[in-house]
Amino acid sequence: MAADELTPGISRRNFLKGAGGAAAVTGLANRAVEASEAGEASVASGADGPLRGTLEIVLRINGHERPVQVEPRTTLLRALRERLDPALTGTKEVCNGGSCGACTVLLDGEVACACSVLAIDARGREITTVEGLVEKGEGLSPVQAALLEHDGVMCGFCTPGFTISLGALLDARPDAPEAAITEALAGNLCRCGTQPAVLAAARELSSGGAKSDQGGGR
Amino acid sequence: MTGSGADVDHSWPAVFERRLIGKRVPRVDGPAKLTGKAVYTQDVRLPRMAWGRLVPAPVAGGKVRVDLAPALAIEGVLGGIVLGETVRYLGQPVAALAAENSDLLEDGLAAVVVEVVEEGWALTREQSLAPDAPRVGRRGNRSGERTRGDGAAARRALAECAATIEGTWQMPIQHHLCLETHSAVVDYSGGESATVYLSTQGTYGSSFEAAEELGLKAAEVRLVCEHMGGGFGSKFDLGIEGLAACRLAKQLKRPVRVANSRRDEFLFAGNRSGSRQQIRLGANKGGHLRALVAEVERFGGIGRGSHPGLPYIYEVRESAVTSSSVHTSTDSSRAMRAPGHPQASFAMEGAVDLVAIELGLDPLLLRKRNLESEVYHRQLDRVAELIGWEQHAHRTSPASPAAGERSSGIGFAVSTWGGGGRPGARAEVRIERDGTVSVASASQDLGTGTRTHMAVVVAEALGLRVEDVSVHIGDSRLPRSVTSGGSVTSACLAPAVQDAASQARAEFLKHLGRVLDAPVGLLRLEDRRLLGPADWELPQLPAAGLDWGQACALLGSTGLSAQGEFQRELASSGVHGAQAARVEVDTGTGRVAIKEFACVQDCGLVLNRLAVESQIRGAIVQALSHGMLEERVVDGGLGLVLSADLMNYKAAVCAQVPEIHVELDQDQGRGVVGVGEPPVIPGVAAIANAIHNACGARLFETPFTPDRVLRALSAATGKDGGR
Ligand code: FES
Numbered sequence A: 001m002a003a004d005e006l007t008p009g010i011s012r013r014n015f016l017k018g019a020g021g022a023a024a025v026t027g028l029a030n031r032a033v034e035a036s037e038a039g040e041a042s043v044a045s046g047a048d049g050p051l052r053g054t055l056e057i058v059l060r061i062n063g064h065e066r067p068v069q070v071e072p073r074t075t076l077l078r079a080l081r082e083r084l085d086p087a088l089t090g091t092k093e094v095c096n097g098g099s100c101g102a103c104t105v106l107l108d109g110e111v112a113c114a115c116s117v118l119a120i121d122a123r124g125r126e127i128t129t130v131e132g133l134v135e136k137g138e139g140l141s142p143v144q145a146a147l148l149e150h151d152g153v154m155c156g157f158c159t160p161g162f163t164i165s166l167g168a169l170l171d172a173r174p175d176a177p178e179a180a181i182t183e184a185l186a187g188n189l190c191r192c193g194t195q196p197a198v199l200a201a202a203r204e205l206s207s208g209g210a211k212s213d214q215g216g217g218r
Numbered sequence B: 001m002t003g004s005g006a007d008v009d010h011s012w013p014a015v016f017e018r019r020l021i022g023k024r025v026p027r028v029d030g031p032a033k034l035t036g037k038a039v040y041t042q043d044v045r046l047p048r049m050a051w052g053r054l055v056p057a058p059v060a061g062g063k064v065r066v067d068l069a070p071a072l073a074i075e076g077v078l079g080g081i082v083l084g085e086t087v088r089y090l091g092q093p094v095a096a097l098a099a100e101n102s103d104l105l106e107d108g109l110a111a112v113v114v115e116v117v118e119e120g121w122a123l124t125r126e127q128s129l130a131p132d133a134p135r136v137g138r139r140g141n142r143s144g145e146r147t148r149g150d151g152a153a154a155r156r157a158l159a160e161c162a163a164t165i166e167g168t169w170q171m172p173i174q175h176h177l178c179l180e181t182h183s184a185v186v187d188y189s190g191g192e193s194a195t196v197y198l199s200t201q202g203t204y205g206s207s208f209e210a211a212e213e214l215g216l217k218a219a220e221v222r223l224v225c226e227h228m229g230g231g232f233g234s235k236f237d238l239g240i241e242g243l244a245a246c247r248l249a250k251q252l253k254r255p256v257r258v259a260n261s262r263r264d265e266f267l268f269a270g271n272r273s274g275s276r277q278q279i280r281l282g283a284n285k286g287g288h289l290r291a292l293v294a295e296v297e298r299f300g301g302i303g304r305g306s307h308p309g310l311p312y313i314y315e316v317r318e319s320a321v322t323s324s325s326v327h328t329s330t331d332s333s334r335a336m337r338a339p340g341h342p343q344a345s346f347a348m349e350g351a352v353d354l355v356a357i358e359l360g361l362d363p364l365l366l367r368k369r370n371l372e373s374e375v376y377h378r379q380l381d382r383v384a385e386l387i388g389w390e391q392h393a394h395r396t397s398p399a400s401p402a403a404g405e406r407s408s409g410i411g412f413a414v415s416t417w418g419g420g421g422r423p424g425a426r427a428e429v430r431i432e433r434d435g436t437v438s439v440a441s442a443s444q445d446l447g448t449g450t451r452t453h454m455a456v457v458v459a460e461a462l463g464l465r466v467e468d469v470s471v472h473i474g475d476s477r478l479p480r481s482v483t484s485g486g487s488v489t490s491a492c493l494a495p496a497v498q499d500a501a502s503q504a505r506a507e508f509l510k511h512l513g514r515v516l517d518a519p520v521g522l523l524r525l526e527d528r529r530l531l532g533p534a535d536w537e538l539p540q541l542p543a544a545g546l547d548w549g550q551a552c553a554l555l556g557s558t559g560l561s562a563q564g565e566f567q568r569e570l571a572s573s574g575v576h577g578a579q580a581a582r583v584e585v586d587t588g589t590g591r592v593a594i595k596e597f598a599c600v601q602d603c604g605l606v607l608n609r610l611a612v613e614s615q616i617r618g619a620i621v622q623a624l625s626h627g628m629l630e631e632r633v634v635d636g637g638l639g640l641v642l643s644a645d646l647m648n649y650k651a652a653v654c655a656q657v658p659e660i661h662v663e664l665d666q667d668q669g670r671g672v673v674g675v676g677e678p679p680v681i682p683g684v685a686a687i688a689n690a691i692h693n694a695c696g697a698r699l700f701e702t703p704f705t706p707d708r709v710l711r712a713l714s715a716a717t718g719k720d721g722g723r
């Protein structure tokens, strides 16, 4: 698709001028231009409006290259849940503002809130979502299995986020102490109250943590 | 083949015979949720689906003019509707918009012009009760006034009491905070039928509302709620989200999804009503409560709010209580997990505790003196044991720590609830010729483990494993079920499932008896096998029996199905519970750390111990979150809600959650009782009582933030002449 088709009356040149003039969107514009110059697609912007139009980028998700049409402003969360076809809806949107952890994914092995990362910024990075934790399609990962056994899943809407956060912690620190566990999970909200069960699962998994009698599995 | 069931024994198996019922069974839908495969309403993706949202009013009351034209002019914005231009509360949805995707939708929402043409509102109690306040409630700003009891007699009785206390307990409006916001996807492109996906507590009931909104026959509308991300009382019906999705789908002739943003949830998706309870309570020397004079106000926004009445649980000889709703220009309260009860508990248990302190009595003892039921006595003794009350240094008067010291305290509170079943739920059990077994009902799983206990009941009856049974719920086309409210789901549904499973078993054995030429009464299902009598070889039935697959292969080509319905004798009603909290108060900073919780809850027949314990722990986490953190904050001057996001409305995370000991106090021989609600009731009160016990500071207002604790501490210190 050409830029002109997307936003009538704005040529690529105008877009570059317009975007350059708007400080707030400069960074975004540069990255979008970069993307479009890499031959992926074109985007356009009004003199001071947001960047408009879609571009096709390729994201590496759970080991697969996935082409996806996004706008420069499209977050990684929305790219995953809404733009990919078929969509990956395991990652949840709860606050869309970086304060609930339901959208937690791994970017190059580090936890990130997918609602607070632009899809275009996730290019070239290894994205892991909850769907990618199941090893080669064979059963649950140890974290998933422990959460199941301790009943750390109720309505389950927070669960993908907890699963990713806890998995990342234990990958980095297999013997994570209690304080590290609660810190790693400090950004994950659960309204059903699975926290005691999640903690029990975490303690059991981390060889450094004390065993707990909570959350079943006795 | 269909079960008839007239003379089938459907009673629960005896306790010693239960292989699965009452054991710890991991959730059957756990793996789907843990791997991201579970499809919630918000995860539904349909070809050509449009993305919609509601437009909240920017003003708390008055008249607005809505102009959708600038939004509709944006390429990619597909359509919109105006819902109304008279605004009764802040954030009331006045329009809805749909677009090709969520990014374009946001452009559209930003472009909608809502012009305020007339303004008038009251956001706080004071504004609402001011003489010149605009009318914000339908029947005035104070409504539903009523008095119970004889005021003069209660005041006389109060004057004769050996000890009297008084206080005004206040709780702000709080939120359900379902992680999945209210949402609907309506798959309707014109024509005679539709499928509606809804995040709901009432799969069956909501289908009729959707049909009405779409102008279709109820039988042509299928409502689906496979998984849902929390309801807590806020998702009983189609809702404004479902209504808007229906209308937009009709307008656009394509599927439409409407899902609230988090801010929308805080503005118009319901709340737990606030309360203000002015109480005077008196007792005789022995600690028997003799007189209560109280005034209760409920703050349910434009709604009524909830309160179960005072005295709450405890018996008081003479009482006079006035109650009313005070209305403000905020959204209507909705039922939330034991509506009104935590509020009543906070005040009543606080007042009871103050009486004990006034009399220098052990608060545990005073509670028992005023609670008739033996169950409470047993439960209070047990939670006291679990929390270490006997070893605690300050049992008859609060500790008086030096300034800056950290001090530990213990507090108690009790709860009660109905939670019984009622007619209305049905279930179907099918056994196919290939050995497949399924159970179906148009119920929903709110996170309580409905699917799992249905599988447990069927597997138990048929001698199978839990994983041998597939469960179908969340679809209005399945046998009808009840709306999940009042903790009734398990008590309504499990008896129906047990009835269906018992009939399926009877029918299965009868059929196989015929085919195998064996006396039915001698056949049994065990360990995934059909077995005959141990010492008796039947011509067609080997001594080792037939395995499940072989036995099912003998069914007719249509397999077997049995319908069950609610059976009163399989359910019970009425539960008690007691809780204790141990806290540590930092008297220098006013910070309170919850160290430990103990709960003893009676709950009738336990279907899945793991899920029941989780539900109880979850309720306690929610209660401590309400007590310590949660508050809707409004700016009455500016007419704004300041707490409409998760940065400013905090809820508990792992670091704040202590060890929670849960014991199920089962009464043998009872049927199923729901316990979703009762364990959320006593937590706030137990924490307040523990804080007082730790440092002498009485918290009359939630949440118990450090500033409130410090103020209460200085009030206590002032009264005692300084420490
Ligand atoms: S949705 Fe991303 S942190 Fe809440």
Ligand code: FES
Binding pocket: A152, A153, A154, A155, A156, A157, A158, A159, A189, A190, A191, A192, A193, A194, B179, B229, B230, B447
């Ligand atoms: S399990 Fe429901 S929000 Fe965590």
